Amino acid sequence: MDRRHLLGLGAAAALAPVATRAQAPAWPTAPVRLVVPFAAGGPTDVPARLFADEISKILPQRMIVENRTGAGVVVGTDVVAKAPKDGQTLLYTTVAQSVLRPLFPRLPFDPVADFAPISLIGVIPMVITVNKDFPARTLQELIAKLRAEPGKWDYASSGNGGALHLAAELLLRRANVQANHVPYRGTAAAMPDVLNGSVPIIVDVATSALPFVQRGETRALAVMDDQRLPQLPNVPTTAEAGFPGLEAYTWHMVLAPSGTPEPIIDAVAAVFGRVAKEPSVRTRLSDLAMRIVDDQSPAYAKSWLEAERTKWEGIIREAGIQAD
Template sequence: MNRRHLLGFGAAAALAPVAARAQSWPTQPVRLVVPFAAGGPTDIPARLFAEELSKALPQRVIVENRTGAGVVVGTDAVAKAPKDGQTLLYTTVAHSVLGALFPRLPFDPVADFTPVTLVGVIPMVITVNKDFPVRTLQELVEKLRKEPGQHDYASSGNGGALHLAAELLLRRAGVRANHVPYRGTAAAMPDVLNGTIPLIVDVATSTLPFVQRGETRALAVMDSQRLPQLPDVPTTAEAGFPGLEAYTWHMVLAPSGTPAPVVDTIAQAFGKVAAERATQARLAELAMRLEPDSSPARAAAWMVSERAKWEGIIREAGIRID
């Protein structure tokens, strides 16, 4: 055997364990860590995927809700997990802003994680109290421009996705409003409904029931596509603000250093579940638009883009978490 053959044999031998790990994944029940409370808008899709993956894989996928310090506790648990694909993080846009909002974390949200797959996106909806005297996004912007600092907007908490989406709107439109943070959307909505707070930029999943019942008015969907559930509500581009898009998105991450073949295998497994009509129908009820490209490369590119976008808004708005 000559030197070239020996080198080739050595390379193949080195790659064999990695390939074997990918083919055998999972070797034990998979922990899908959700850093949000059970029963919430992130937990529900995670459990759907866990249920369907458990049917298709040789091992069960178990959702583990790890809450605390926002998403920090659950995220930290995955950062410190073995790099074998057996422990995964099911998270949202919150992950992309951790570094900007929390300067002292027990993990690096970039270096300690490998994006596996972008599951899908749920657009934000710009919504006002039903009696607030505006009927379009242009009218809202004009009112805020004429009455700077005289109106409030609600959010689910300082530095959260709703807060950032509203700041994106205000800064792109060049207008001002006062931020009133609540402890979650459920706490904010009563004041939006009674008119104490006229404006909220909320996740479609949460705001749809109120709009559909006529209790609030949707001015625009912050997406490139209209929501099937709100066919008469324009996108922000149609309302005169092209490129003004904001979502809460769902992504699966693995600990950094997880072998690439394993990461690819996990992404393919999630992609197969997402391609099923039953999955698509159930997630459509939550206003989630599934991502057709489930590859790790797509997930990584999306994360880079979202991080740059929201870190810019955090800097411009001077948002801090004390």
Template structure:
């Protein structure tokens, strides 16, 4: 190899790191706004702040949680949809995002076209529970009772069109059952009537229902997940109870405005995935009944989101659910 070839190789080697640096996304270049469309201190805000704190330790810029509440998740989502497409503003949202289009046809944004999924953080399963004195000790017994007396039984939810309502309609629709929906303004408002038995059935988020089940005030019949909850090791999954495919969650996902460059989206996904893999973070999320998802890629998040949209839009149409 002659001197000219050696010089050429040396120049190429010297330029390689420069080229790599030029291709690497400059993210973040300023503090990142992580918009949470829920109130501070709630079950969505707490994990978001955990991620913001941990991300701030490994990124060159801080991550700041900004609670933007109003009209459900619409106000906060709208702020992100209209934010610059640079990855500096991200949305930390839940399953509520997947039902925006069928429930709210006149939104100020398009929940599909205006967002790019970044990373699915984790899932918190729904748990089928009943009043402690309700005469059904298994999910099959509950289904049999509702089927034997259509329209006799009432079930509670945290509001019309919410995750609890949709999960119960999934159970009813998949098994050709009929029960009466009693919507409340939040789970806290519903629980007194569940506890006194006047509205004896509620499918609730695991995080919320665990204290009642563990104190013996309600009875858990099945977990709507593919895995049992560590906090309820004796409660079967819906598949184990004889109802495979009956799955429902509230999940947590990070999204960016549509049009955010793919390298920036990938960098953000990698950062969230790195935090989610930390044992301490997984433990703290597990304490909130969240099962962390190992695949943090944007592609996986997009596939998950589309499947959830399809499932819940079908249930909304079949049940004729409307939000006035």
């Protein structure tokens, strides 16, 4: 859907506050805060700003990204949990939303009851990678190596309870093998040891894994998705490598405070969905290794979030994972 079509949707639909019924509240009535509980310029912030900029061209009010970091994602998420239920303050977050409850039992909010999912924007798959000199060239060979030498090999992550840690534990438990977890303070801190081979295995987000793989500094064994990455056409999916259903992502989702009126939820979902269909937006997100989902509805976002909570809460319990 191009910009001319968007702007031709009519004043009532595109250039005026949205109200689906006469009695329904209008949205937006003021600039919309899109709270990102991650640092500016990071892999979550960049797509959020892309959407905010494009949506600001459609609506009569601007959408403004507000980075609220602290205590992981807790500070920014709490801001939205306690915001008015009017659609004027939204949360743009990731898979972290699905693991808050088991990792942080004393949160100032309920990560389930206090939020209404609006739209699942897209998913970025994890990539199973190893040091370029590691003696395994396929996922099957890696599993065989770990099985033959239990407890010998180490894998890196960006920290306890993070997406990289959870994805690696999912792999180990599905394959019934062992490896030692070495947590770092972020992926950037972990990569030097992956590159020098002292901690030779990492399950990384595709966005950050791609440059190292493309330069030949690491080797990608499998993509934890049901589709191959366009940037790595010769790297199989985990299903193709013999592990169907072994999928792990970081994903991007928009949520509102629970209790936000359904017409506003639908209006927010519609505008994010419109922008997600723009070819230029899809191209820019594809460059970040993000695959846009086809269904941008609140119902799909809710079902996805529930499934992710079930999966990761189970892994956290089984592995006894605790946050840093």
